[in-house]
Amino acid sequence: MSAIIERPEPVTVASTEPLLAIRGVETYYGKIVALRGVDVDVHRGEIVTMIGANGAGKSTLMMTICGDPKARTGTITYDGMDITGLPTHQIMRLGIAQSPEGRRIFPRMTVMENLQMGAALVEPSHFDDDLRRVFDLFPRLKERITQRGGTLSGGEQQMLAIGRALMSRPKLLLLDEPSLGLAPLVVKQIFEAIRELNRNEGLTVFLVEQNAFHALKLAHRGYVMVNGRITMSGTGMELLKREEVRAAYLEGGGH
Structure with a gap:
C-alpha cells in the first residue's frame, strides 16, 4: 500500500x-x-x-x-x-475537544444543529467564521447542512464529529x-x-x-x-x- x-x-x-x-x-x-x-x-x-x-x-x-x-x-x-x-x-x-470513538453525533439533529452544539461553549461572534472553516475543510457537510445526522454515511458522520469538535475552538x-x-x-x-x-x-x-x-x-x-x-x-x-x-x-x- x-x-x-x-x-x-x-x-x-x-x-x-x-x-x-x-x-x-x-x-x-x-x-x-x-x-x-x-x-x-x-x-x-x-x-x-x-x-x-x-x-x-x-x-x-x-x-x-x-x-x-x-x-x-x-x-x-x-x-x-x-x-x-x-x-x-x-x-x-x-x-480541549474530543471526537469520540463511534462518532456519537446527535442523530436526530441536522448537520447545522450538531455544529451549533459544538459551538455552545464559545463566544457566539466567532460562529460564522468557525462554520466557514469547517465547511472549507469538509465541503460535504455544507451540502448536507439541513440533513439529519443519523442519515449521513459513516464518513460524513466522522467529518461531522470532527467538525463539531472544531466548533469549540480547541x-x-x-x-x-x-x-x-x-x-x-x-x-x-x-x-x-x-x-x-x-x-x-x-x-x-x-x-x-x-x-x-x-x-x-x-x-x-x-x-x-x-x-x-x-x-x-x-x-x-x-x-x-x-x-x-x-x-x-x-x-x-x-x-
Whole structure:
C-alpha cells in the first residue's frame, strides 16, 4: 500500500513544558486495571498518536483525559494546570475537544444543529467564521447542512464529529479512532484534513488509532500501548521502521 500522507514537518518545541502531560496514570474499571502507569507528553503544535490493538486501553486513556473515568493514581496536566480531578464539563471549557470513538453525533439533529452544539461553549461572534472553516475543510457537510445526522454515511458522520469538535475552538483536539469502519478513500480525506489543521493552523492533535500505518505516517511522534502500558515511543518514522511494530500492527510489514 502506498503512503497517502506526506512526512510531517518537524515541530519546534518552544517550551519544555508539554501542553498535555500524563504522568503515572492508572485507571480502573471496578477492580480491573485498564491503564498501568501511563506517561505521555503532547507538545504544542504536534500530532501525537497512540497505537495498539483493540482493547489495549487507548480509548480508556482518551476518556481518562476527559475525566470519565477518573485516574485513580497519577496526574494529568493541561496547559500547566492539574486537571486530574476536574469534572468533564470543566475540562472541556479549558480548550480541549474530543471526537469520540463511534462518532456519537446527535442523530436526530441536522448537520447545522450538531455544529451549533459544538459551538455552545464559545463566544457566539466567532460562529460564522468557525462554520466557514469547517465547511472549507469538509465541503460535504455544507451540502448536507439541513440533513439529519443519523442519515449521513459513516464518513460524513466522522467529518461531522470532527467538525463539531472544531466548533469549540480547541487548543487540543483528541481524536479517537477516526478511521474506524471507513472506506480507504474516506480515510485518506480524514487524515489529510487532520494534517491540514496541524500544518496550516498549528492545531495540537492527540490521535488514538488502530490503523497504525496511517497514524504513524501522519504523526510527529507516537506511542505503542499493550495491555494498558506504554511499551514503545519515538517519532512516527522511527516506529514505522521498528520490526516489532511492523510485525504486530502492519501485517508483517506488508503495507
